[in-house]
Amino acid sequence: MVTGALAAAGFAAGALLPPRPAFASEQLTIISWGGGYQDVQLRKSFFEPFTKATGIKITEDQWNGEVSKVRAMVQTNTVNWDVLDVGVGIGELCSHGLVETLNWNRLGLDRTKFLGDDKTLDCGVPHHASSTVIAYDRTKLKNGPKTIADFFDLQKFPGKRAMQKGPTSNLEWALVADGVLIKDVYKVLATPAGVDRAFKKLDTIKKDVIWWTAGTQPAQLLGNGQVVMSTAWSGSINNAVKESGLPLEIMWDAQMLSLDFWVIPKGARHLDEAYKFLAFGGSPKPQADMTRYGNNGPANKDAMALVDPTIGPNLTTSPAHMANSLEFDYSFWGDKRDELNQRFTAWVVQQ
Amino acid sequence: MVTMAVQVAGNAEVHIPLRINLQRVEARRKLRAFALAVPLLLFILITFIFPIARMMFDAVHDNTLLKLMPQTAAALSAWDGKDLPSEGAYAALAADLKHAWAQKTAGAIGKRINFELPGAASQVASSSREANALSTGPYKAALIEINPLWAQPEVWAVLKRGGSSYTPSYLLRSVDYQYGPDSQIVALPTDSAIFRDVFLRTFGISIGVTAITLLLGFPLAYLLATLPSRVSNLLMMLVVLPFWTSLLVRTTAWVVLLQSNGVVNDVLMTLHIISQPAELIFNRVGTIVAMTHIQLPLTLLPIYSVMKTISPNYVRAARSLGAGPFYGFWKVYFPQTIPGIAAGCLLTFILCLGYYLTPALVGGPSDQMIAYFIARYTNEELNWGMASALGAILLTATLLLYYVYNKLVGVDQLKMG
Missing domain, CATH: 3.40.190.10 (Periplasmic binding protein-like II)
Structure with a gap:
């Protein structure tokens, strides 16, 4: 019933948004690390602007980087996460085939603009460098x-x-x-x-x-x-x-x-929307916006040009x-x- | 039910002898008393007995390889373990690896093999990926070509042992042994053998803390039991107040007191007792001080409550018969306090064995007790076999010590108050 109500609310909210009416199915579950990092930095620079631009609703949740949780979901085919924010765990997720191998053409991003090695970029779009x-x-x-x-x-x-x-x-x-x-x-x-x-x-x-x-x-x-x-x-x-x-x-x-990456677990239910989010999350604008909240530098090299010149030298990527x-x-x-x-x-x- | 009981009793009065009648009523009453205790018994069974039994079971049970690589296990059952197995076993391995890649279980298999052959996990994962592309044999050469891991007899020995659901590997590792290349039991190399030390340390610290709390607690309990109640109540408050404070708060308070620029070092330096700050924290000193502080009330209270019941007349009688003050205390008073001492020490010792938070916060890496490693294997490395094996050994050793203690002191002697 709650889901029904939420879906109805989503539908109503979607219908009111002018750019493009979103359907209740157009929503995304994104998992990150919680705390001020997720509630302020990510929400203000990534989640809210993304919903505004595409009308796709984002449901947030948290994890502690447990690769075993993703493994259990993928194995039992009950993947209810669409996008993960992952750090060092990406090596294991990638080599064990637990995340989608990315099609960078479909993302519409230029992978040479990003920090990170080739093998890792096959699996995730980096969004900042700590x-x-x-x-x-x-x-x-x-x-x-x-x-x-x-x-x-x-x-x-x-x-x-x-x-x-x-x-x-x-x-x-x-x-x-x-x-x-x-x-x-x-x-x-x-x-x-x-x-x-x-x-x-x-x-x-x-x-x-x-x-x-x-x-x-x-x-x-x-x-x-x-x-x-x-x-x-x-x-x-x-x-x-x-x-x-x-x-x-x-x-x-x-x-x-x-680096911290956006990745898509294998078998995610909203693959199209997830791709849209990764394309947005890899673009220079939100990555540059995030530098307002801390000293983590953007992972997209083009983003440096958009960063406030007074904070630029403090960043990890200066x-x-x-x-x-x-x-x-x-x-x-x-x-x-x-x-x-x-x-x-x-x-x-x-x- | 009550009315029924009365009815039955009423009817029976005519036919059945009184003795049997009384027995029946008594049996019913017992049943009712038992029924009242059932929720508690069930609670203990579900939350205490069952998890412990499960833990003991997990310490020796592991069917990861049997479940995830069934064909290999079957193919290896006839292998003598001398040379590399035959083509048939390699074909079974290839089939299992393909299946593992499809089911995404290569990681779990790798983790299990990695436990016995460090570094194998990633090789298993990559072999599984590449084996997926193999369509026809011969598999032996192909698999060795994919990864030289499969030409090592050690890995086949691990797979062969994996054919049984029961394994002593975890228990062996918990006492610093492992399987050698030919499945013989060998000692772990010294740079990874830690658990015997950790067990000894756990018991050592627990015995030390118990002894210190007894030395500090006994005179204090005596004071509390003999002072006029106005003063002793106040002192009692001082003992009990910290007892009511959160363990975490008390432990972090010690960090503030003992750190290099902390209160204790400042006072000692101002008084020119020391010229350099002494190292009082993140080592054994800090661990023992903080644990002693936390455990002191638990040793003291049983001793105190026993002392309260000892009549002063006994010592007076001894003195009037010519005993000196020490002789009177030692021969007459002290023996009567033993039930309290036994109870307090046992309580403190057993609680100390499970300390986790305090050594983690105020100790250094070489002060961590066994509970730290159990938590680490449970939460971080997700190796529940190891966690269970360490837990099972700790439990067994504790029960053994309890048995010895019982022989020495006698549990019927214990008195909590």
């Missing part, structure tokens, strides 16, 4: 770190540092600090010797590391002086500076750039920050996540 960086308190550390190697240098920067509890970005950075070129990082990490080398480098600072798990912890640990520097999501440091006025500084060398950045390798982590997670967990609990 990054993991090194942050420190400039009042406590007058001469802050300049390179990733400084983060691993206990002589130059004595004291505790905080790192995210998990292998991703930590292993890559350990190799960079150990002298591996950024373009070779994943090549080295794909070999057992490379993994050993990364863990060996991490061993050198292990006793001085405090491990964080929630994105807000780095700002907190830096703010109360528990650590001298910390790996952190640039977005949450940006928020802490803006909202709490903490004197935090970001060191952008070898920032770990990762030319200065991109100069020496590491791009997250989705297929590598899609393949190796389980294995490296296990090894990391065993490593981290041993003294």
